[in-house]
Amino acid sequence: MTAPTDLIAGFHRFREQHFADDDALYRQLVQDGQTPKILVVACCDSRVDPALVLDCAPGDLFVIRNVANLVPPAENRDSGRHGTSAALEYGVRVLGVGHIIVLGHAHCGGIRSLFNANGATDAQASYINSWMRLAKEAQHKVQSEMPHASPEEHERACEQQAILCSLENLMTFDWVREGVESGTLKLHGWYFDIEHGQLLSYDATARRFAEV
Numbered sequence: 079m080t081a082p083t084d085l086i087a088g089f090h091r092f093r094e095q096h097f098a099d100d101d102a103l104y105r106q107l108v109q110d111g112q113t114p115k116i117l118v119v120a121c122c123d124s125r126v127d128p129a130l131v132l133d134c135a136p137g138d139l140f141v142i143r144n145v146a147n148l149v150p151p152a153e154n155r156d157s158g159r160h161g162t163s164a165a166l167e168y169g170v171r172v173l174g175v176g177h178i179i180v181l182g183h184a185h186c187g188g189i190r191s192l193f194n195a196n197g198a199t200d201a202q203a204s205y206i207n208s209w210m211r212l213a214k215e216a217q218h219k220v221q222s223e224m225p226h227a228s229p230e231e232h233e234r235a236c237e238q239q240a241i242l243c244s245l246e247n248l249m250t251f252d253w254v255r256e257g258v259e260s261g262t263l264k265l266h267g268w269y270f271d272i273e274h275g276q277l278l279s280y281d282a283t284a285r286r287f288a289e290v
Contacts (some may be wrong), residue, residue: 107137114140117169119162119244120181121147121188125272128181140169146188147181148212149244152251163251170253176263178248182241183270189237192217193229212247216240238287241267241280 097104117140118128128134128141142165150162169175188210216239220232227235245267248254257263267280269287278287 112137114138114173115175116177117175118179118181119147119149121183121186126183126270131270140173140175145206145209146186146213149247150212151247179266179268180241180244181268182237184272186237189240190233193232213240216243238269
């Protein structure tokens, strides 16, 4: 299979514009290994690249991406496959990050699938539907508290509520909870509004998302 030529051209531009001008950074990253201070749980959505949105250099972020930027609760390690949980453990226990950001975003296809009864995937056989059950609690909360809201309002509220559910699930991991309680680890809920180019942060005191 032939690789997409635009990606190959992009790699050559990267070498010329970034690697060649800052090869010392990459040598240091190889020699010293990665030492990011921030872990970001982000969505797979092609429009939401955390390093691009937050203007970060290589080595700045340890990024976990999955559908709808969800964090599952701590579960039995001997059953199932735990890609997100394993990456969280590596970031916290091995790399020693000091911050975990759950970065949600507007117009999330995963969240939209919760409200789309006529989705293209079969509910009984879809990996997506199985994964998105993690956000069902957020969906039910939004629908019960906003029964007369529009579909668009439901989706946006659920996108933000799912971030809060993920923050709660993070605290079910012993090594996350211990870090938070000792003050060595801080958790953040952020929401990127693609349409308006805004970044919102959850204010636990005010119990709402506000622009940063």
